Amino acid sequence: MEDQWLVTIISMVLAALSFIGFATPFLKKSEKKEHYKNVIEKRRKSLYESHKSGEIYKASPEKKGRDVNSLAALYKMQQMAGDMGENVRDRMLQAGIRSPSAPIKFMILQGVLPIIFCALVMMILSASDKDIAPIMTLLYIFIAAVSGYKLPDLLIKNTIQKRQDEIALSFPDSLDMMLICVQGGIGLEQTISRVAMEVSDHSEVLAEELGILSTEMAMLNDRRKALQDFARRVGSGAAKSFATSLIQAEQYGTSISQAMRVLSDEIRDMRMSKAEQKAASLPPKLTVPMILFFLPALFIIILGPAGIEAASAGIGK
Helix, strand or coil, X not given: CHHHHHHHHHHHHHHHHHHHHHHHHHHHHHHHHHHHHHHHHHHHHHHHHHHHHHHHHHHCHHHHHHHHHHHHHHHHHHHHHCHHHHXXXXXXXXXXXXXXXXXXXXXXXXXXXXXXXXXXXXXXXXXXXXXCCHHHHHHHHHHHHHHHHHHHHHHHHXXXXXXXXXXXXXXXXXXXXXXXXXXXXXXXXXXXXXXXXXXCCXXXXXXXXXXXXXXXXXXXXXXXXXXXXXHHHHCCHHHHHHHHHHHHHHHHCCCXXXXXXXXXXXXXXHHHHHHHHHHHCHHHHHHHHHHHHHXXXXXXXXXXXXXXXXXXXXXXX
16 A cells, blocks of 8 residues: 555656646746846837937926036046947947946956955965965966956856857848748838747847847837947847848848848858857867877776786786
């Protein structure tokens, strides 16, 4: 009887785990769509507030003057910061961090982390009983400072690379869907919005960027600016080619569907060439691990028995 209860309980647990494993992907899909909708809604509200604030400027000349002065002060601060602040903001957008205060926090973090790392190294060195040469102490402090300064940059760079790889993987298929919609007579804004909704199950990053693009194209008067902002946010070559192709098609009156078809083929060729480049660079990368891990084991297997026999013969004599 106890064995039957045990089998029943195990079967119930396995059935529950199977159901959870089956239902989890569907729950994640709904979460991705909700997150996508939240991002688009935030961008739409931001654009609406921008238009609303523009109407307030027209209604209140005094407030307009104060805001113009504040904008002038902000512009002077941006000039003092130079291109560095603009570059940091672009990298934050490419990493998916859209908070206006993110570039300032990033630069503050780059200034604070070296101090913290240096203080930790000095505490460790002072607590150590060993006598360390002054030049080695300075070297440790220098390494800690450089590590603290480079750590945020490495994290942002890794995040950007992951997002661009995900976009490059799904972008050609998205262009094919856009091509079908455009040839069916759907407008470009509605096409991008429809494709963004469709790809939200597979690529959340691409869905967010396309959703923001469709929102900006629908609410802003300058479609060219919206496309340029999309290329700036994504930062990959595929996004820049996409924005440039659509801008040129609109400027010169050429077919958008033809531009999308050519662009889709080019992006697939770029993805294939990148895969071939990675495959070609694999043998040199494997050389050092093979020398370190494969050859010693091979030498032990080949020369080990001969060494054992030679050692046995020497002992026997």
